[in-house]
Amino acid sequence: MLRIIGVDIGTSLTKAVVFDHAGVSVAQASAPSRVRHLPGGAVEQDFEQVLGTVASVVREVTAQLDGPVDALALTGQGDGVWLRDADGFCVRPAISWLDGRANALLTEWQRTGVTRAVFRRTGSGMFPGCAGPILAYLDEHEPSSLDRAAVAGYCVDAVLQRLTGEITVDVSDASLPFLDPRTRQYDDEAIAACGLRHRKSLLAEPAKPHAVFRLNRAGAELLGLPEGLPVTGGPFDLPACAIGAGVREPGDGILTAGTTLACQVLSTSPEFDPEGEPAGMLLCTPDEGRYLRGMPAMVGTAGLDWACRMLGIDVTTIGELLTASTPGAGGVRALPFLSSSGERAPFVDAAARAQFTGLSLETSRADLVRALCESIAYAARHCFEAAGLTGTLYANGGGVRSPEWTQIFADVLGKDIVVPGDPGVGARGAVLVAAEALSEPFDADLWAANSHTVHVQPQIAEVYEQGYADYLDSLASARQQWSR
Template sequence: MIIGVDIGTSLTKAVVFDSAGVSIAQACTPSEVHHLPGGLVEQDLDQVMDTVTTVVREVASQLDRPVTALALTGQGDGVWLRDAEGGAVRPAISWLDGRANSLLAKWQADGVAREVFRRTGSGMFPGCAAAILSFLDKNEPEALDRAAVAGYCVDAVVQRLTGEITVDVSDASLPFLDPATRRYDEDAIEACGLGHRRSLFAEPSPPKAVFRLDKSGAALLGLPEGLPVTAGPFDLPASAIGAGVRRPGDGILTAGTTLACQVLTRSPEFDREGEPAGMFLCTPAEGEFLRAMPAMVGTASIDWACKLLGIGVAEIGPLLASSEPGAGGVRALPFLSNSGERAPFVDASARAQFSGLSLESDRAELVRALCESIAYAARHCFEAAGLDGTLYACGGGVRSAEWTQIFADVLGTPIVIPSDPGVGARGAVLVAAEALGAPFDAAEWASHARTVEVVPENAEFYRRQGYADYQASLAAARGLWRL
């Protein structure tokens, strides 16, 4: 009875699975995300803790046996500053935040971003810890002075529940960890001007680390003091594990707030002269890594389109079904985030556009053009990450059969979709079971899935024309973007 908890950006979920990997109890509740003027995006740690308390207590009440462990995963990146007791010294800064846009552009111009990439394999973006901490060091130094640790969402929750200051190796990967050694690259920290803040970085916990609920954490959740707690990996690698990514070359598409494209590799080597973008993530298994390209163009773009057009999300599928590949000549670039794009290229000034519009263009073509453009972005990411095996998918976006079909056709490969939506929590539970010495059959857990096959004529159109048009539009737009 391991409770898996996935602390997402906008939603916290708790799930319990049976021995075959089928969920038998689940609960979810929304988190508050504060979008402030100037591209600032923040969250309140106390409110996030309230969501964890709510879902864990609700799921525990549904069980007829005692809870044996708690397995945590959740959003990565951003900065969650805390004091030695786990109290927030300021609101958490989300990975969606854009306050460091100009700083990141400066680092790209003066070579700092490339130097860090050469050392760690991770491309920095405005919402990563390095850019945010450097911004705070210049503009809010007193906040850093008050902090004992500059961490992430999952380890912030772990500190509140167990009293431990730690960080999972996956969270620590971006941007300062050398993937080959799993240790911080001190020169990368210095390159970002953060050497004097080095004490804020918790050392990554060893593989299979297990923590324990302390007295206050137990009281908060209504669970026994001393209950085992595992902390990570964060949601991207947790989803890969939960979906069934096992062999080098296999990948996973997460169509959520982030459009995360990841590919498993057993080599810590990367193209040090390539475009400094994406992430090189350490996994719980030593000697295995994920080349991750988490683009900023996920389901938030669809929410924007729904609001603009005055429609509900449920109407997206019928609109896609009523339109043809190519969207009647309407094309889009999907870069709607205030902080630009972070994979497979980094540009804080990246912005969206529609072209090919006429008086005859309708809502269906606008929606299809946007959905196709996000699928093209996924193909761009997977080409950079090196996908050549089985592709899995999860996230809210793949609940739409029509959009999932577009992804399969644009990517030109079948997509395996786990039947249970709690893929991140599933991965966290599998990691916890391994750490506790009671592993489940991961292959059996991954067997509950369906496959979306490619429609050959659609795939041929996207290969021959659609993706080429997207690449040409992107190349032209990158020369025009300005902060």
């Protein structure tokens, strides 16, 4: 197997991993990225600092190897807007997918039918942190930034441009919100619906399937690798995780329990219900004729971190607390929508907010934590029902490092969950995509073998059937309140 460095450029952490022929990591490194939360819901990152983390982890992991590197495979966070000039330097700080400055604009688009019109063209819903509303917001409030930019892209293609000089974008990143998944080309009507026809030139041409690029001199000097080294740029982290976890058959899905909760299901059809809820993503993959129906909810481990801060709990004690409370959390119920940007899947509502009900003087910290974890699992079930899960379910992310929480997910979903043994699933997916692009043979079954299965507990799953029905009732009532 070629020695390929997989780099996963996350929102708060960049990771580099090298795998052996069996898909076991043999070298890895990580470096934190800074995220700035600003007034008005703005969330930004310094591209140069993020690029510095890529250089740091690549150099560190290369030092751990006893031979040369054959290729570099990039993946990372999606959505947001990373505005760059023709040389790849950002003309303003990168706007994160967590950004909420366009909340009011998106609410207006929902009222006037813009989001529905775009969904009917592309199969993808819009949320405040995706390119459509961000670009429209900038066009109204900060047009000079768009005027100075040569390209409005995403994290992975921004890094790729600085390493190779190429202006391009992976089809997975381009999928939301302007790409017609059937043609893999931008839909002019979707762009026009967002009032951005005059800014179309900022959208980079999607790369061809299995495209390979080369490190230029500047990229080679930055990373300490040979000029001309093969580089692949994408897919972004959600489809990369699906590929890395072993999702291969139509109907298979993956639950990524990270800062947010991403639920994806593989399909061989780009067709969708144009009258359905305008939410989620229909993502093109590196293989033509294969698609991922994504429901990336804003709930996830960030909510659990909030609960730990509020309750004075060390996150390492979560397992003990989940065990200390019984299924149903002592009657406490929760809606987990703690993000200031609201929710984006399986529905979009910038006004979505969390709530706890059923509290009493007997309620314990364990009950509150378990109620929140159960509610996030209910949100996952809601997402997978919308995405059409029918096959094997895989899972990754920080949340599944807790056996107790993973068991809750399995019981709420009523599905056994396959958990890969190696945490670098996104980087693994990027490496597998690179290996295929470079015509390097690998044993997909061997790479997926290092995993374990969490089995459903049927009696507990029955308890959660009623809990899920109650969750949907509470959500329907809350959505009426948010709309007012």
